[in-house]
Amino acid sequence: MLDQTIETMGEVRLKDVGQVYKRGNQHEIILRKCSFDVTPGKLTVLLGPSGCGKSTLIKLIAGYENPTLGAITIDGKLVQGPGSDRTVVFQETALFPWMTLHENIMFGPVEQGANKREVSEKATKLLAKVGLKGFENKYPDQVSGGMQRRAEVARAFINNPKVMILDEPFRGLDHMSRGLMQEYYSALFEETRMTTLFVTSEVDEAIFLADRIIVLSYKPTNVKAIIDVPLPRPRQFHMLTSETYGNLKEHILGLLYEEALKGFAAGAVGTVEMEQIVEAVRR
Numbered sequence: 001m002l003d004q005t006i007e008t009m010g011e012v013r014l015k016d017v018g019q020v021y022k023r024g025n026q027h028e029i030i031l032r033k034c035s036f037d038v039t040p041g042k043l044t045v046l047l048g049p050s051g052c053g054k055s056t057l058i059k060l061i062a063g064y065e066n067p068t069l070g071a072i073t074i075d076g077k078l079v080q081g082p083g084s085d086r087t088v089v090f091q092e093t094a095l096f097p098w099m100t101l102h103e104n105i106m107f108g109p110v111e112q113g114a115n116k117r118e119v120s121e122k123a124t125k126l127l128a129k130v131g132l133k134g135f136e137n138k139y140p141d142q143v144s145g146g147m148q149r150r151a152e153v154a155r156a157f158i159n160n161p162k163v164m165i166l167d168e169p170f171r172g173l174d175h176m177s178r179g180l181m182q183e184y185y186s187a188l189f190e191e192t193r194m195t196t197l198f199v200t201s202e203v204d205e206a207i208f209l210a211d212r213i214i215v216l217s218y219k220p221t222n223v224k225a226i227i228d229v230p231l232p233r234p235r236q237f238h239m240l241t242s243e244t245y246g247n248l249k250e251h252i253l254g255l256l257y258e259e260a261l262k263g264f265a266a267g268a269v270g271t272v273e274m275e276q277i278v279e280a281v282r283r
């Protein structure tokens, strides 16, 4: 086991959250009356069509922006800015190129004044957990993109936040690396049960990882459906061929298809993307 404190805290609550952005003289309503909970100790996935406002929701929960309307609380406390109770991993999050992987993982806690020896041991364990044993002393540019992403996940986990927030962290990786990342991530989650909010636009990734999926509508975005994933843990790839999985995927693709059609009618979804969605639904 990792020496992580298992804290069954980190309940995130969104109540009637609305966000309006100004573009020149125009106002655009991005989010409208968005309400959902992120349950402590569970992995909640936010899934929605491109441009619906997933990253906007993350920015609000992270406290980088304030909502125009409504309220976001964590364990009952109003979010009014960023805080150490949350760690956010973006697709663009990068390791420090001048530090080894091990030094990168240690950086945050050491900066916070934690005991160096203890942090070093934890970093070594975490790197092993994400399949990077033997690569501790490599620099980021000496390992593959997928390995860098795994180190970034380890760097986020060592902070042991109440809530781990990930915004499409595996986007842009090739199919194989993405599959591996999902396996490593679900194993880390299953061991720590760290409250997690994970954003993706990939249905397979959502089902493989999630305890619960929040499906978002097209703009102005609100919650279209909340779906519990009945697959057992530990999650294993053979589950992706089960009947439960197939039925769930069909249902979710149907929901996304309806929303993508609205986006297409509004000119927000390109022809190529629309063709891909139609093909996915037909499959």
Ligand SMILES: Nc1ncnc2c1ncn2[C@@H]1O[C@H](COP(=O)(O)OP(=O)(O)OP(=O)(O)O)[C@@H](O)[C@H]1O
Pocket: 021, 022, 023, 030, 048, 049, 050, 051, 052, 053, 054, 055, 056, 057, 201
């Ligand atoms: N600071 C901002 N000012 C004005 N408009 C914004 C701002 N941030 C986001 N938007 C707009 O809000 C909408 C939602 O953007 P957001 O990035 O949250 O969507 P998304 O679902 O994460 O998209 P994708 O899946 O393509 O990453 C988009 O139309 C975007 O242009």
